[in-house]
Every structure is written in C-alpha cells, then in structure tokens.
Amino acid sequence: MQNTKRTVSTTTRKPSSNNRTSNRWTARWVRKNYNVNLTKWSKKDTSKPLNKKPDFKIKSWETPVKVGSLLGLEQVGQCIFIEYKNDMILVDAGMEFASWDLTMWADYIIPDISYVKKNIKKLKGILLTHWHLDHIWALRDILPELNYPTLYTTPLTLGLVKKSFEDPRNIKKIKYKLVDTDTEIIKIGCFSIEFAGVNHNIPETYAISINTPKWTIFTSADFKIDYTPSIDKPADLAKISRIGTEGVKFYIWDSLNSWKQWYVQSEKVIWDNLSDIIRKTPWRLIIATFATNVWRSIQVIKNAVKNNKVVFLSGRSMLNNIEVCKELWYVNVPNDYLRKLDKTADEMPDNKVVILSTWAQWEEFSALARMARWEHAQIQLRKWDTILLSSTVIPWNERAMMTMKNNLVNKQINLITNDDMDVHASWHGWAEDHKLMLHLLKPDYFMPFYMDAFPRFAHKNLAIDMWFDEEKIIMPEQNWSIIELYDNGVKISDEKLKLNTILIDGKWVWHLSWEYVIRARKIMSEDGMLTFILKIDTNTKEIIGNIQIESRWFVYSSEVKKIHTDIVNYIRKKYNLYYKKMWTKFVLKKIKEELTNYIVQIIWREPMIVPMFVYINRESIKSDINEEDAIIWMTLEEQGWE
Ligand SMILES: [Zn+2]
Numbered sequence: 015m016q017n018t019k020r021t022v023s024t025t026t027r028k029p030s031s032n033n034r035t036s037n038r039w040t041a042r043w044v045r046k047n048y049n050v051n052l053t054k055w056s057k058k059d060t061s062k063p064l065n066k067k068p069d070f071k072i073k074s075w076e077t078p079v080k081v082g083s084l085l086g087l088e089q090v091g092q093c094i095f096i097e098y099k100n101d102m103i104l105v106d107a108g109m110e111f112a113s114w115d116l117t118m119w120a121d122y123i124i125p126d127i128s129y130v131k132k133n134i135k136k137l138k139g140i141l142l143t144h145w146h147l148d149h150i151w152a153l154r155d156i157l158p159e160l161n162y163p164t165l166y167t168t169p170l171t172l173g174l175v176k177k178s179f180e181d182p183r184n185i186k187k188i189k190y191k192l193v194d195t196d197t198e199i200i201k202i203g204c205f206s207i208e209f210a211g212v213n214h215n216i217p218e219t220y221a222i223s224i225n226t227p228k229w230t231i232f233t234s235a236d237f238k239i240d241y242t243p244s245i246d247k248p249a250d251l252a253k254i255s256r257i258g259t260e261g262v263k264f265y266i267w268d269s270l271n272s273w274k275q276w277y278v279q280s281e282k283v284i285w286d287n288l289s290d291i292i293r294k295t296p297w298r299l300i301i302a303t304f305a306t307n308v309w310r311s312i313q314v315i316k317n318a319v320k321n322n323k324v325v326f327l328s329g330r331s332m333l334n335n336i337e338v339c340k341e342l343w344y345v346n347v348p349n350d351y352l353r354k355l356d357k358t359a360d361e362m363p364d365n366k367v368v369i370l371s372t373w374a375q376w377e378e379f380s381a382l383a384r385m386a387r388w389e390h391a392q393i394q395l396r397k398w399d400t401i402l403l404s405s406t407v408i409p410w411n412e413r414a415m416m417t418m419k420n421n422l423v424n425k426q427i428n429l430i431t432n433d434d435m436d437v438h439a440s441w442h443g444w445a446e447d448h449k450l451m452l453h454l455l456k457p458d459y460f461m462p463f464y465m466d467a468f469p470r471f472a473h474k475n476l477a478i479d480m481w482f483d484e485e486k487i488i489m490p491e492q493n494w495s496i497i498e499l500y501d502n503g504v505k506i507s508d509e510k511l512k513l514n515t516i517l518i519d520g521k522w523v524w525h526l527s528w529e530y531v532i533r534a535r536k537i538m539s540e541d542g543m544l545t546f547i548l549k550i551d552t553n554t555k556e557i558i559g560n561i562q563i564e565s566r567w568f569v570y571s572s573e574v575k576k577i578h579t580d581i582v583n584y585i586r587k588k589y590n591l592y593y594k595k596m597w598t599k600f601v602l603k604k605i606k607e608e609l610t611n612y613i614v615q616i617i618w619r620e621p622m623i624v625p626m627f628v629y630i631n632r633e634s635i636k637s638d639i640n641e642e643d644a645i646i647w648m649t650l651e652e653q654g655w656e
Contacts, residue, residue, distance in 0.1 A: 069485065070503035078498035079226045081264065082511060084125035085110060087493045088466050091148035093125040094233065094266065098226055101203030102136040104163075105222060105233055107156055108148040109518075124152035125493075126513040127159060134160065138203040139191075142167040143235030144219035145174040146306050154179050155518060157188065165190040166200060166207070168218040170308075173338040195220060210257065211250040212237035213281075215441040216308040217344060218246070221254065229263030229499050232455055236268050236464070238443035239450060242282035245309050245344070251454065258455040264488075264497070264504055265457035269465040269473035270442040277446045279439040285313055288404075291430065292317045295400050298364045299323075302373035302382040303404040305331035307441070310404050311370055312344055318368040319347045328355040328392070329372030329381040355381075355392045369393065373405055386418045400428040404438045445476055452480060459504040461488040461497065537622045542568030544613075545624040546585060548602075552631040555593050561585055568621045577617065584612055598627055 077099055085093035091108040110123040130137060140163055143149055153175055157163075165172065165188065172190055179185045193200060195209040195218075204227050209220040214236050224231045239249045271278070292299065292314070303310045311332065318325045327333050333354060339345040345352070359367050371381040382401070384390040401422060422429055432438050443451070452460070460482070462473035474487050488497055488506060496507040544565040549558040561582045569577045585605055592601045602625040614620050 070500070072500050072502070076500055078500050078507075079228050079231070080507070081231065081266070081497040081499070082129065083463070083490070083493045083495065084127065084129075084511075084513065085148075085152075085493060086463050086465075087470075087490055087495065089123075090270065090465060092143070092233075092235070092464055093152065095130060096205070096224060096226065096231060097133070097136065098204055098228070100136055101138055101205065102130070102133055103138055103202055103205060103207075103224070104130065104140040105224075106143055106149040106235075107140060107152040108146070109151040110148065122147075122151065122518050124155050124516050124518060126516050127156050128514075129511050131159065136203075137163050138205075139164040139166055141207065141222055141224075142171050142175070143222060143233070144214060144216055145171040145308075146214075146216065146236065149235070150175050151178060154184075158184065162187045162189050166193055166202065167191075168193060168195060168209075168220070169342055170216070170218040170338065170344065173342060174335060177334045177338060208253075208257065210253045211247060213240040213243050213246070213249050214238060215310065216306065217312075223257045223262070226499070228501065230257070230261060231264045231266065231499070232257065232262045232457065233266040233463075234268050234451060236270070236442055237447075237451070238278045238441065239447045240278075240280050240282075242280045243309075244281040244285035245312050251450075254451070255454045258457075262455045262457040263459060264499055265452075265455050265460035266463045267448070267451070267460050267473065268442060269462040269470045271440055271444050272448045272462075272476050273469065273472040274440075274444040276444055278442070278444045281309060281313075281439055284310075284404075284439050285317075288313055288402075289317045289320075291402060292323065292368060293321050296365045297398045297400050297428070298359070298367045298369065298396075300369040300371055300382070300385070300395075300399060300401045301404060302371045302401060303438075305329060305335050305372045307405065308335055308339065308344075310438075311336060312339060314368065314370050315345055315347060315352060319351045323366050323368045324350070324362065325352050326355040326359045326367065326369045327352070328369055328385075328390075332370060332372045332381070357392060359393055364398075373403070383418065386421055395422075395425065395427055397426045398428065400430065402430040403432075448473070448476060449480060452477060452482070459486045459488055461490070467491065537620070538567065541619045542566055542621045543624065544568055544581070544621045545626060546582070548585075548589065548625075548627040549630050550598060550627050552629045555598065557586065557589060558630055558632065565621065568619065569617070573617075580616065581609065581613070584609060602627060 080095075080097040082095045082097070083093070084095065085091045085108055089110045091110045092106040093108055094105045096103050096105065107125065137160060140153075142165055150171070153165075165175065167175070167190060169192060172192065176185050176188060179188070191200070193209055195211060198208075200207045206225040208223045208225075210223065212219055212221050212235065219235060219237065221232065221234045221237060224233070237249065239251070241248050288301075301310075301314050303314075305311075315325050315336070327336055336345060336352070340352075355369060355371075359369060371385065373380050373382040381390065385393060385395055388394060419429060460477065462470035465473075470489065474484075474489060477487055478484055486504075488504060490497070490506050494511040494513050496509050496511065498505055498507045542565060544563070546564070547562040550556070551558055563578050563582055565574075565578070588605045588608060589601060592604055596604075606623050606625050609623060610620060613623075
C-alpha cells in the first residue's frame with residue numbers, strides 16, 4: 015500500500031490560507047496527494063459561523079437587495095421574497111406536506127407571511143414558476159391576507175391556481191397578468207423580470223431572472239433539462255445562456271436530485287414505453303400517477319386515444335387538472351374518449367379501457383389506494399387487471415407501498431413498475447443537468463435551495479467539484495435567514511425573521527407552537543386516552559354513585575377490568591382526600607397529575623387523561639351549573655395543559 019503521508023511531508027508545501035485561490039489550490043493538493051473525494055474535504059467548513067465577517071467592503075450608506083426564504087431551506091417547496099427599498103415581490107407561495115410525526119395528520123403547512131404583511135405597502139406582486147402544490151398551494155390561504163396582489167404567470171398555472179380556490183367569489187378577486195415568456199420583460203416596481211422555460215413534469219415551468227437595481231438574481235424553480243420532452247419544448251438553454259453571459263450575481267438553485275449521477279432520463283423514453291404498454295395490454299389498464307404529474311396524464315390520454323381506447327379519470331384532483339388542460343388545448347381529444355370513471359368501465363371490453371387514477375402516496379384516500387382495498391365506489395378490480403405505477407415511491411412510505419403491492423398480486427392483479435421498465439422519469443435534473451445550468455449561468459454566488467440541509471450540502475459539494483469558490487456558496491441554516499446583496503458582494507444578514515409553523519387542518523389555520531391539539535393527538539396516538547366522570551353533589555361536594563370510566567387505545571382487553579378498577583379506586587381515594595380543601599376543578603387537576611404518575615408506575619404507559627364532572631343537586635334534582643359550564647366543563651388549561 016502506498017504511503018501517502020510520507021509523500022505529502024516530503025514533496026509539498028502548505029497552501030497559504032488567506033487568498034482567494036487557496037481553496038482551489040488546496041483542493042488540487044488534496045486530490046493529488048491523498049486521492050480522496052473532495053466532498054469529504056468540503057464538509058470541514060460547515061462548522062463555520064453563519065454570519066462571519068464578509069470579505070468585501072460594505073458602504074455605510076448602502077441599502078442591500080434582500081432575499082428571504084419563507085419556505086425552501088428546511089423542506090421541499092418554495093416561497094421567497096425579494097426586497098429593495100420600497101419594492102417587494104414574492105416568488106411562489108407553496109405549501110409543505112405536514113409530516114405526521116410533527117403535525118399529527120394536519121393537512122399541510124404554509125409559509126409564515128407575517129414579515130410580508132408588515133411590509134404590505136411594498137408588495138408589488140407574486141411571480142409563479144409553475145403549478146405544483148409546493149409552489150402555489152398556499153395562495154388560497156395567503157392571497158386574501160395580502161389583499162390579492164397581482165400574480166404574474168402563464169395560462170396553465172393560472173387556470174390551475176383558480177381551481178384551487180373553491181369559493182367562486184374569491185376566484186373573481188384574483189388579479190393577474192399573463193406573461194409572454196418568449197419575448198416579454200416585465201417591470202414590477204424597481205425589478206425587471208424575464209421567464210425562461212425549463213422542463214419539469216408539467217407544461218409551463220419557468221426559471222425566472224430578476225434584474226434588481228443592483229444585480230441579477232436567478233431562480234431555477236424545479237427543473238430538469240430534456241432535449242426530447244414529449245409534451246412541451248426543450249428547456250430554453252439559449253436564453254439561460256444569454257442571461258448568464260449578461261451576468262448573474264446570485265443563483266437560487268433547486269437542489270433536489272443534484273446528488274444523483276448522470277443525466278435524468280428523457281420523457282421521450284417514457285412516452286415510447288407507455289405507448290407500447292397501452293397498445294399491447296389486452297386487459298383493463300389502470301395507470302396511477304400523481305395528479306400533479308400533468309405531463310404523464312397527457313401522455314397517457316394521447317396514447318390511449320391513438321390506440322382507440324377510452325380513458326376514465328378517477329380522483330377529484332385528476333379531474334380538475336385535466337379539465338383545465340382541456341380548456342387550454344393541452345388535451346384535445348373527442349369527448350367520448352375521456353370520461354369520469356363510472357360503471358361503464360366495467361361493461362366495456364377490457365382491451366378498450368384505460369383508467370387514469372390519482373396516486374398520492376401520503377394519502378390513503380387516493381383513488382388507487384381505495385381500489386387496492388376494494389373500497390372504490392365505481393370500480394371493482396378483477397383478475398388480470400393491469401396496474402402501472404408511474405411514480406417513484408416516497409422513501410418513508412415504502413412499507414405501506416409494499417403492503418399495497420402484496421394485496422394486489424395476491425388477487426392476481428398485474429403490476430408494472432419502474433423496476434420492470436422505464437415508466438417514470440424524475441421531475442428534477444440529476445448531477446449533469448445541474449452542472450450544465452451552473453456552467454451556463456456562471457453566477458458569482460449561489461444558494462442551494464428547495465430542500466433541507468443534508469441535500470443542500472450535497473449540492474454544495476457538486477459545485478465545489480466544479481471548482482466553484484466555496485466562500486461564495488451561501489448556506490443559511492433555516493428559513494429565518496435573509497441574504498443581502500451589496501455592490502461588492504453577497505452575505506447572510508445579521509437580521510433574522512421570526513417565523514412560525516403555520517398549520518392548515520381542515521378549516522383551522524394556526525401557529526403550531528401555540529396549539530395544544532397537535533400535542534394531544536401525539537399523546538393519544540402513542541399511549542391512548544383515559545376519561546372519567548364524577549357525579550358530584552352540589553351542596554356537599556361528595557361523589558354520588560359510581561365513577562364512570564372510559565379508555566381508548568390504552569389498556570388491552572385482558573387487563574382492562576383490573577386496571578380500570580384500580581384507577582377508579584385511586585380517583586375516589588384522592589377525591590375524598592382533597593374535595594373539602596379546594597374547588598372541584600382544582601381537585602380534578604390535582605388528581606390528573608397524580609393519576610398520571612400512578613398509571614406510569616403500574617403499567618408504564620402515559621395516556622392522555624380527560625377528567626370530567628357533573629354537579630347534581632340531590633335535594634331538588636336540579637343542576638345549578640350554568641349552561642356554558644355544562645357544555646365546556648374543563649378547558650384544556652384547566653386540565654393542566656400549560
Ligand atoms: Zn414542481
């Protein structure tokens with residue numbers, strides 16, 4: 015084995031530490047002498063303080079251009095504001111899928127726009143890169159809050175945004191300007207803006223170049239580069255190259271898949287394979303994809319009609335999206351060939367039926383999930399039906415996916431997945447696509463974005479491998495960070511935003527950090543719930559009769575009798591100890607605390623405890639509690655939820 019250490023000590027000199035070229039020199043030195051991958055070397059710098067002194071001069075009177083991330087540094091999704099003096103614009107307003115362990119099945123999370131609201135007079139509009147939930151879905155919640163600023167976008171994105179607003183009165187309030195993305199440079203406040211087409215999985219996806227009074231900022235949005243896309247045009251590399259030649263100071267870069275080696279598969283391959291499967295399958299064919307994968311849906315519809323097969327659409331979001339595509343002529347097929355899923359799919363010859371179904375893997379009510387459980391109202395799967403899964407499996411959902419697949423093959427349903435042939439291509443570019451973009455734009459600074467920290471660091475390493483100066487890769491930790499663009503450089507600001515996690519749960523919108531409900535759900539999901547009711551005499555405050563007890567997901571049937579009896583005896587003993595000394599609500603609060611410890615001791619579980627009481631006047635059999643108390647009883651605070 016070669017003794018690399020000795021070689022280093024005898025043949026090399028140490029790099030100087032302070033000049034700009036030292037990083038590159040060091041990198042070459044390490045690579046030459048140690049034969050190691052630079053990704054390991056570069057991680058060394060991640061411990062540097064975020065707000066270290068910039069290595070450029072800031073003029074005391076200078077106002078920087080500010081770029082702030084409200085969504086995109088800790089999750090998949092995008093919502094950025096760009097601010098200069100009296101003008102501010104937003105780029106996208108996406109949502110984050112709420113992870114069940116953090117939010118316990120709340121619907122989704124939206125960006126905290128309190129900073130934008132505080133500066134509402136500056137807000138001149140919102141640019142939209144494309145219609146995907148993680149880029150536009152928060153609009154329906156935040157547009158009313160921001161008094162409906164103008165949306166700058168393209169027809170498909172606008173059409174789908176309007177669909178996401180359920181109330182037609184609110185749809186009417188949406189103000190917008192459709193952008194001619196080929197030629198137009200739009201002026202919004204002090205900013206000049208150009209759209210440049212990229213590929214993704216939905217038509218009309220655009221990177222955006224924002225020319226500010228100081229520098230140009232470029233955001234790639236979600237992108238891949240496809241020279242043979244099956245539905246829309248190839249990415250506009252000429253325009254992107256021109257923008258790069260004119261000078262990009264700061265590039266905000268979609269990090270997803272930047273760690274995957276080589277180029278992402280072209281949609282042309284997927285088109286050809288889908289076409290083959292649709293033509294040759296003699297049975298009913300069910301193709302499941304995300305409703306947001308509009309490209310795939312259009313590919314399926316065009317191929318099915320070409321082969322004289324009828325497409326049945328299943329799932330509300332699929333129906334909505336295809337309706338907009340029809341209005342805009344992305345889907346132009348005879349009406350008979352495109353129908354909402356109904357019983358006729360059971361009556362037609364098998365080789366004439368294609369069902370295009372939603373498949374949201376985090377959502378157990380997606381159409382495919384219901385079919386796989388034989389709970390779908392319109393269609394019953396039967397032997398030899400063929401299901402094609404044209405999406406990738408979300409990593410944390412692999413177990414649930416395997417269960418679904420097992421159920422299907424056990425019923426002799428055919429399954430075709432990406433393991434069999436290429437029936438799905440990623441929506442985001444791989445390493446070589448990212449490298450091309452960086453070469454074309456040649457930014458002075460860039461910020462890996464649209465992901466949490468670990469993938470963003472992988473992205474950073476890719477740029478370092480291309481000899482990008484590590485000092486100029488901006489790596490804020492969290493969404494509260496603001497990036498400042500000065501005449502002489504770019505830095506992370508000392509100013510930080512205070513952001514909350516804003517949850518949407520049904521019709522409820524609130525800050526995660528303020529709310530008990532989510533915590534209560536978590537406790538119940540882990541250790542169950544116990545509730546008991548005391549009937550208390552209005553005059554003497556003694557317990558009348560039995561204590562009623564109920565529990566859920568807490569004790570097993572073999573132990574329920576003994577444990578419930580022990581708990582009831584414990585409650586009675588404690589109540590009799592305290593009831594003469596304090597008001598009933600405080601007695602129950604104390605019992606709750608002590609009962610929690612008691613239960614932990616006897617069975618090592620800590621359920622959510624909900625004590626309740628009812629006053630009964632034994633003499634007049636007339637309750638003297640007021641109506642409000644009768645309905646509310648104890649609030650969560652009174653039960654000890656501080
Ligand atoms: Zn997207």
